[in-house]
Amino acid sequence: MNLARGARIILAKELRTEFRARELLSTTIVFVLLVIVLFSFTFDPTSAESRRFGPGLLWLAFLFAGSLMLQPSFLREQSNDTLASLRMAPIEPFAIFLGKIAANLFFMLLAELFLLPVFAVLYNVSIVPVFGSLTLVLFLGTLGVATVGTVLSAISVHARMRELMLPLLLLPALTPVLVASAEVTAGLMAQPPVLNTEGLLLLVIFDVVFLTAAWLVAEYLLEE
């Protein structure tokens, strides 16, 4: 079975189980919403301050959401030892990761697209003229978060204090994504908007490097 087909089957399973439970997505959206609203109330930023600091706050909120959302990715495979049955299936180990990365990317993007208008209203920034470029940044940045987060979720699942382990590993590892995504987003929210291509390139490189690394070590990451 080819990699894409295996990943598609895993993705369909992830989507089905999440949309049936609706636990993770709703919890994450509420969490990020709270963070964005609390930041807004605490700092009461002007329009200029929002354009300067807002992107950083937004991506920090997305990062916190990621650490919340990615934790169960492999943890829930433990309860019935379902990961064992996936590992025994005649599919590439990376297909398991790819399916889960795609599902996590989808869930995070869904939460982000829901929260972006709320952010725009609360922080008084215009996102409509740059929505296309912003979507590209969201995709590339979130792909980095989903890739690293899914891999670290597989690593931390065997660790003691695993609930603490993922954020501890995830936040430092994603610093380049956070900085680049915030900078590109800030450029898009500036007056006039500027597309920071260097930042975009950094995100692309980060995504390619970590996806390749995940592909290379997938088999070892899944071992008991």
Added chain:
Amino acid sequence: MSAPHNAADPALGIAFQEIEKRYGDLFALRRVSLSIRPGEMVALVGANGSGKSTLLRVAAGLVRPSSGRIEFGTRSIAEGPYGSLALRRRIAMVGHSIMLYDALTAEENLSLFGQLHDLSGLPALIRDGLAAAGLAQRSSSLVRTFSRGMRQRLAIARALLSAPGLLLLDEPTTGLDVQGIAWFTDTLRRLRRGGCTIVMSTHGPSEALRLATRAVRLEAGRVAADSAKGAELTSMLDFQEN
């Protein structure tokens, strides 16, 4: 109730050569050498912690041995069937846990694993598998609503879906009621007749153990006894039951 009638994969033999598995200082398996011929049904017996589950998980490719080699048929590999998709297709396991998703229905669970194994005629296989396990009426129910026995029957149906050549069973009768045990024993008998290689660790029931053509007793990760002979075999299986 009857076993699924998908065509069985040719039986797959397995040979462990000097297999060791260490977890830090703890030896789960110590230089286990064991050759199981295609079509054999081997009962793994021994006390808790003797290494039965670890040996089965090594055979399944879930646990990488610290040293030693494993041969599947004519294929010799150092570390289990990790890299070989073709081998994984021919091996199935019923483990301590049910290896099923609580949030999916019985049908969706079988469909997921059938798709992962790229099985043809999957709807018919699923229908027959559920009917064989006596779960046809509950095919659309979420697994989390199942009783322990129903979950175990579905776990067995999942393992049989791909008609494996090597079936690894780790205490497969856990949670089964009398009717479930009868179905399982009947299923084992059919699989044996079909030539499937079966390695089973179990504390009972006697009906299933009696089908074994050979018994291997593990003690502290070592093979302590290995018998395929009538009286000795019966003695080992009786010992297990007691």
